[in-house]
Amino acid sequence: MAKARLTFADIGVSVTVPAGTRIIEVSEKVGSGIAYGCRESDCGTCLTTVESGMEHLSEKSPYEIATLAGHNVPANVRLACQTLVLGDAVIRPYGG
């Protein structure tokens, strides 16, 4: 199975995950500071800055695009509850 390396820059932890793993599945278990609210692309609590590897993440759904637009965030910000890791990436909580 394809693997990807997801690095949580806020706590200095890199996790090797099966490609296709959702960020939320890893970040909560590892103790990263990414916080969650609704977990369904609505509230924007889990805004996450992608420091590198944006091209290795799943495409945004229309719901995610709408929520990101509502929060007026830069282009390198994703919702951790929606985003699948397909290759190596480095992330941290937005604003953290």
Next chain:
Amino acid sequence: MSVAAAVTERIHWIGALDPGMRTFDVILKTPSGTTYNSYCVRGSEGVAIIDTVKLECADQFFARLQQFADYGEIRAIVLNHLEPDHSGCLPELLRRAPQAKLYVSESAQLMLKALVKQDGLAFVPVTTGDSVSLGDRTLRFLHTPYLHWPDTQCTYVPEERVLFSGDVFGCHFCDRRMFNDAVGDFRFAFEYYFHHIMRPFKRHVLDALALIEPLDLAAIAPSHGPILRDRPRDYVARYRELATPRLKRETDNGDRTLIVFYISSYGNTRRMAEAICDGAAEVPGLRLSLYDLEGSPVEPLVDLVEEADAILIGSPTINGDAVKPVWDLLSSFAGIHVKGKVAGAFGSFGWSGEAVRMIEDRLRGLKMRVPVAGVKVKLIPAREEILACRDFGRQVGEFLIGRQVTREIDFSELVSAA
């Protein structure tokens, strides 16, 4: 008996009084009852209704609305906040004024669909900078999320210098004289409301104040409690004071703050706590505090946690669990902002030592960061175990000042640990 209704010549209160309410949303005591404030704004080309009221108070709301407007005149309905005590009468209002356009914040869209289960519900999402013209009066929107739901916004009418602030600057206080210079002493209700509703969202309060403070304000019209027309800026200033961290205001030398809490039955977890503090003390730029949970009521400790950068919690394991004072502390964090703070756990145990893992799970559940795995010691800590505690304290301290230790792990380790 009538209710004072005129905020200005063009703006009238059309809300509802609920003097018998004693508990609100399960968590709030309301010894003075409450009001659900709704407002009617008249422009030369139509009327806007700002918020509605709880469904149970529909009769009051529609009766008052009809005193100031015909349903056919209603051009805009604004919901600053979708909680049912403000959105309860929306479906009926839309039925009576089908031509009216509904305006909600960008963040309210999915929530609106979940609350008003109505096919084909039309609405316009708005954010800061958007406005709606009522002819000679304008509704200007301010995006002020998380006060206290993700959807919350404020609406400003510049020609009247009135801010409809939603739950911000509100309180549960029922007095039909309605205006802050006419009602009884509601200071307690105002402060209590902030502490129980806005306190976890202080950073968002400061963001909202940055939008609100530049406004020219004749009155603030919140969605609960008195309308603030006498010195409205005082309430804005009080919000800034309440939302600004105190410790940093009083002694900000740039130090990061770490608090070590522990409780100990035989002194073993206490010895661990002391060793952890010794280790952390080797790291420069830390303000360290050590507290025995046996020696304090919970509330002052919660105040400390609110402004701390990191907390560590030590508990023995008794009957397979952390002890009650630890859970009392951990269950009290819902009222403050702890997301993203650094945290960790430690403790001595006799048999199985579940407490450390259970505390860590709770800390992660609270969305705190747990960068260093906790330390467990069987009964009395030996010399090398004391050294492990010192290492733990030092590692957390170094993490706090940005001297990050990087770790590489496999996903399977996380799954098996869960």
